[in-house]
Amino acid sequence: MLDWEFIGKIVANFCFGYPFVIAWYWMTGSLLYYFIREMHEPMPESPPELPYYPFVSLLLPCYNESAQLEETLAVLMESDYPNFEVIAINDGSKDNTGELLINFAKIYPRLRVVNLTSNQGKSTALNAGTLIARGEFLVCIDGDALLDKHAITWFIRRFQSDGSLGALTGNPRIRNRSTLLGRLQVGEFSSIVGMIKRTQTVFGSLFTVSGVICAFRKLAVLEAGLWDPNAMTDDVDLTLRIQIAGWNVVFEPNAICWILMPETLKGLWRQRLRWAEGGSQASLGISRDLFTRKVWRLLPLWFNFFLSTSWACLTLIFLITWAVIDLASLNFDHGLGLLPLWWGTILTITYLMQSLIGLFLDSRYEKSVIKTFYWLVWYPLVYWLLQSITAVVGFYKAVRRPATAKGKWISPDRGLK
16 A cells, blocks of 8 residues: 655655755856856956957847837847848748838848748748858847847857857846846846856756857758757757757857846746747657767756656645645645745755855846845745746647647737836
8 A cells, every 4th residue: 555645755855855956956067167167258348359250140030020120130230240141031920020121121231131921930930041141150039139249259259269069058138127027037047047058068068048049050050950840949959959960059158138028927828838848849859869879968958857847747746735635634744835844944045045146147247136136035936836837738738749830939928018
């Protein structure tokens, strides 16, 4: 007969133990990155001179971007990099994005425009831009992102320092923070996203570049087979395939851009569910290549993905069990509880340490980011539950997703107007 009390304690320990271990892993890796590389770098606003400036193609996929397009292009054209073109791809927008791009091309000599007659997805748009790109290097940003004027220089400097690099992920910073959700995401990108990318760089492989700001060696993209039109999250899919093809992918925190993020629960849910489904689809998709091609360096990423998904499932089961058994019976002696004695205190202290380290590291790029520490105290209440649910639902949707389904996009929630 099963000892449910013992099983409950094992589940509870795993639910609280996994984030504790992974938090220390992120803190250790990100601090190693800082002391080995980051602290010795020039400040982001003062990039060093490059030995030469190869031609760069900026790819700007657009779908219903008329509200942001003028600002995005104006900022792009102010880049201090001397040798680049901008290829804007209108992916069958339903607003007047295509018309605006044609008009802007008359103003900006560096701008080239591709108009796709129907919405075919971001991957198809990026492939179209890549095939006509004249640059040896590709820099990709979203249609609502504002690229820092030094970002291209930092990307090219990193590529020139290491011929094995096939892709780089930049450093997205949140620019809309008028609500609690917006402020939470400012801290999240420092205490979670930035630390993960630093850690994964130190230990040799990245799960994904940030699709909103990333750069590629064009040869690496071609060798990986371009972007997959069936991928839900084009950035995760291509990042993994580039590494399977033998290239390295790392974090370049000096390459900054300012982005818009959802500020409603509905918008946040849709975004995180798409990320979860796309991450699951990509992880399942590389499973065979991982073993047949013996790309062992990706094995820790692959294993951790399934471990984190298992954690999300068990966390939800744990919470439901706690609610049904303990709350319904008013009996709290099952070893199940939201804060299991000393573990809750340790996990809270660890989380606060992680947040402070992440904010300290990113204060180099955004001086006032430390002020978001107050809002990060509320992060677990909003995000941990949301992330658990979207991870489980996203994995289920990825397993059920038809292999021929296209990864079309829709206009995202870009915050409150």
